[in-house]
Amino acid sequence: MITVSNVNKSFANLKVLNDISINFEAGKTNLIIGQSGSGKTVLLKSIVGLHEVDSGSIFYNDRNFTSMNLKGKKEIRKEIGMVFQGGALFDSMSVEENVLFPLDMFSDMNEKEKKDRANFCLNRVNIQNSNHLFPAEISGGMQKRVAIARAIALNPKYLFCDEPNSGLDPVTAILIDNLILEITKEYNMTTIINTHDMNSVMEIGEKIIFISKGNKAWEGSKNEIFDTDNQDLNDFVFASELYKKIKKIS
Amino acid sequence: MNLFENVGKFSRFLVLVFSKPEKGKTLFSQIIREIDKLGINSIGIVVIISLFMGAVITLQTAYNMLNPLLPDYLVGYTTRESMLLEFSSTIVGLILAGKVGSNIASEIGSMRVTEQIDALEIMGINSANHLVLPKIIAAIFINPFLYVLSVFVGITGGLLAGYLTGTVNLTDYIDGVQYAFIPYYITYSLIKTAVFAFIITAIPSFYGYYVKGGALEVGRASTKAVVNSSILILLANVILTQILLK
Numbered sequence: 034m035i036t037v038s039n040v041n042k043s044f045a046n047l048k049v050l051n052d053i054s055i056n057f058e059a060g061k062t063n064l065i066i067g068q069s070g071s072g073k074t075v076l077l078k079s080i081v082g083l084h085e086v087d088s089g090s091i092f093y094n095d096r097n098f099t100s101m102n103l104k105g106k107k108e109i110r111k112e113i114g115m116v117f118q119g120g121a122l123f124d125s126m127s128v129e130e131n132v133l134f135p136l137d138m139f140s141d142m143n144e145k146e147k148k149d150r151a152n153f154c155l156n157r158v159n160i161q162n163s164n165h166l167f168p169a170e171i172s173g174g175m176q177k178r179v180a181i182a183r184a185i186a187l188n189p190k191y192l193f194c195d196e197p198n199s200g201l202d203p204v205t206a207i208l209i210d211n212l213i214l215e216i217t218k219e220y221n222m223t224t225i226i227n228t229h230d231m232n233s234v235m236e237i238g239e240k241i242i243f244i245s246k247g248n249k250a251w252e253g254s255k256n257e258i259f260d261t262d263n264q265d266l267n268d269f270v271f272a273s274e275l276y277k278k279i280k281k282i283s
Numbered sequence: 284m285n286l287f288e289n290v291g292k293f294s295r296f297l298v299l300v301f302s303k304p305e306k307g308k309t310l311f312s313q314i315i316r317e318i319d320k321l322g323i324n325s326i327g328i329v330v331i332i333s334l335f336m337g338a339v340i341t342l343q344t345a346y347n348m349l350n351p352l353l354p355d356y357l358v359g360y361t362t363r364e365s366m367l368l369e370f371s372s373t374i375v376g377l378i379l380a381g382k383v384g385s386n387i388a389s390e391i392g393s394m395r396v397t398e399q400i401d402a403l404e405i406m407g408i409n410s411a412n413h414l415v416l417p418k419i420i421a422a423i424f425i426n427p428f429l430y431v432l433s434v435f436v437g438i439t440g441g442l443l444a445g446y447l448t449g450t451v452n453l454t455d456y457i458d459g460v461q462y463a464f465i466p467y468y469i470t471y472s473l474i475k476t477a478v479f480a481f482i483i484t485a486i487p488s489f490y491g492y493y494v495k496g497g498a499l500e501v502g503r504a505s506t507k508a509v510v511n512s513s514i515l516i517l518l519a520n521v522i523l524t525q526i527l528l529k
Contacts, residue, residue, distance in 0.1 A: 083401055110407035121398040135406050138305055193405075 034059050035080065035191065035223050040089030042072075042079055049075045051247040053089070060221045062214055062237045064228055067244035068269060076244065077195055077227045081113060082106050093191065111139055114184030114222075116194040116213075120176035122168040128155070128179050129164035135186045154182040158212060174205035178212070185216055192217065192224040198233055210236045231270060234258070243269070296489050299411035300419070313417035314424075321383050321418065321484070322425030326432065328382060329375055333366070333433040336374070337440030340365050345450040358451050359459020362441040363434075364468075371433035372472040373520050376479035379426070380512040384487040387418060388508035391491030392501035400492070415488040422480035430476040471527045478523060479516050486512040 035057040042050040049072045057063040065073045078084045080091055082098065091098045093109050101109070122131050132151040136142060142150065155164065158178040168176055177197055184192060194213060198206035214237040217224040226233065234241060238255035245265045253261065258270055270276060304310040344361045391414055394400050403410040438460055445451030487508035494504040 078401075081405055083404060107407040110405055113405055113407075115402065115405045117398045117402060119397055121402040123399055123402075124393075124397075137309060138406065138408060 034094055035225070036090075036092040037076075037080060038090045038092070040076075040079060040091065041087045042075055042084060043087055049247050050079065050086075053244075053247075053249050055242055055249060055252070057223050057225050058240060059223045060218065061224070061239040062217050063223070063225045063240045063242065064234055064238045065225065065242050065244060066228060066234060066269070067250075069229065071244045072247040073227045073229075073244050074195060077193060077225065080225065081115060081193055082110070111187065112190045114187070114189035114192045116177065116180045116184050116192070116197050118196045118199055120168065120173075120180040122176055122179055122183070124168055127165050127167055128160065128171065131168070131179055132183045132186050135183065139187060150186060151182075154186050155179070157185070157216070158182045159208075173200050174202075174209070177201065177205075177209055181209070181212060181216070185220070188220060190222060192222045194224070194226040194228075196228055196230075197226065198228065198230045203232065206230065206232060207236060213237065231273070231276060234270070245269075292493070293485075293489050296411060296492065297485070299409060300415045300485070300488075302409055302412050304412055304416060305408055310417060313413075314421050317417045317421030318425050321387075321422050322429060325379060325382060325429060328378065329429050329433050330436050332378060333371065333375070333436040334440035334443075336370055337362055337366060337437030337442075338444030340370070340437070341441030341445045341456075342448065342450060345445065355452055355455035356459035356462055358445065359438075359441070359456035360462045361459070362456075363438055363460045363464075366434045366437035366441075367468050367472060371430050371437060372475040372479065373516065375429065375433050376426075376476065376483065376516050377513055379429075379479075380483050380516055381509050383422070383483055384509045384512050385505045386487075387484060388487035388491040388494075388505040389501055391415075391488055392494040392504045395492065395494050396497055396501060411488075411492060415485070415492070418484045418488060419481060422484045423477050426476050426480035426483075427473050430472060471523075474527060475520065475523050478519050482512050482515045482519060486515060 037053055037055045037057070040050055040053045041048070053076060065076060067073045075084060079086050080098075086099060089099070093112070096105075096109065098106065098109060122128075123134065126134065129148075129151055132154050133147055136147040136150055140147065140150075152164070155161070158181050160175060160178055160182065163171060163175065168179070171179070181197075192213070197209050197213065201209065210233050213224060213226065216222070226237075228234065235255055238258075241251075241253055241255060241258065242249060243251035243263070243266045251261060251263045251266045258266070261267065341358055341362045344358045348355075348357060391400075394414070400410045400414070403413060442451075442453070442456055442460075445456050446453055487505070490504040490508040490511070491501075494500050
């Protein structure tokens, strides 16, 4: 479980996060949704420590991440897997080397065990016969799947995904969503997904947090979204004609 | 103010770079890869430039020494001293600042804007140390070899130019190359080469590492890196010459 408590964050005079408090539950897909510029990515990067928060606390189970020294944070980061918006695969490494990288750095496995683990992770995300290709030689969907394989290589307790579906076609996007959901259940991870893709929300949104102008504006499940009277959330979720019709039917 | 800010930021960056590496075995394999990328891949340009510069120095010296009172061996002597003292360390350093420096700044800058550096940090890896330390060690190790190669090729270039154009007698040229040789000059130039190697790798890495934005900013950082490392090489050249040849 990850607990965010009264977190504030500003850049110069611009307040980006305003007194945010959230509990992200283990074994569930926790989705952070909101418009572009609402503060979702800053919140996600603050939780993993890529941004220092101005005030407030972030707990990984009972461990206060914000008050930890660099060594403590490094230890927690070894329990984190992250899938970045663009995949963030290492260009100079092949698909297999990308997945092997965290194993090389942090595991005590021998070469064969590492290779087996890398192949297991690649198979888990349905990547076969592409081990020696480089990121530039594979599609965007494959890059995201390799990024997921790299993120789960060390059996993380926490999985973060920053807009994992951006730039993907709807079919591939659903595949990625379901893959994240399956992996979350399989390893009982605390998964936090940053998205503004409504299909993802409806597909895998077990817990949804709506961020609007740096504030936590709503929290609930995908089923509760249809009954909400939060105007900002309604405007955001049911912006398209398709979702307006779905709401009417429901 | 900006200068002081940058000096402070660069100092903090160096503290990160020179901290204990995550895994010694990984560092070693990275150093070998960087030696290939930064050093072995630069052999071609070093050889071509040194060959032609040695040739030009020889021809210019020969054509400017028409006075019969000046001995012919001075052409070989001048070529050797020019290559040994200045060209093979400083000019090759400046050329590598362009070639290697822009490469490093754009490589690390691209990694920053595509979140690859964030990915390293998330894994609990000191990204500055992981990416930059192997480059610095590799360059400090391999650049002295490039220096020696440059001196050898430059002197050979002078010999070939003198011989093929008939401006220099071979025996006189070889006598000149051996005349009044001071071994300390090699030590002096090797020290300069090692310092320049540090500048060529650390400054572009710094500019690449802190780049913000997209492709345009990566390009700007790359240009800044080359300009500033070239200026620093020239400045270090003056300071080291004053200290080491006093």
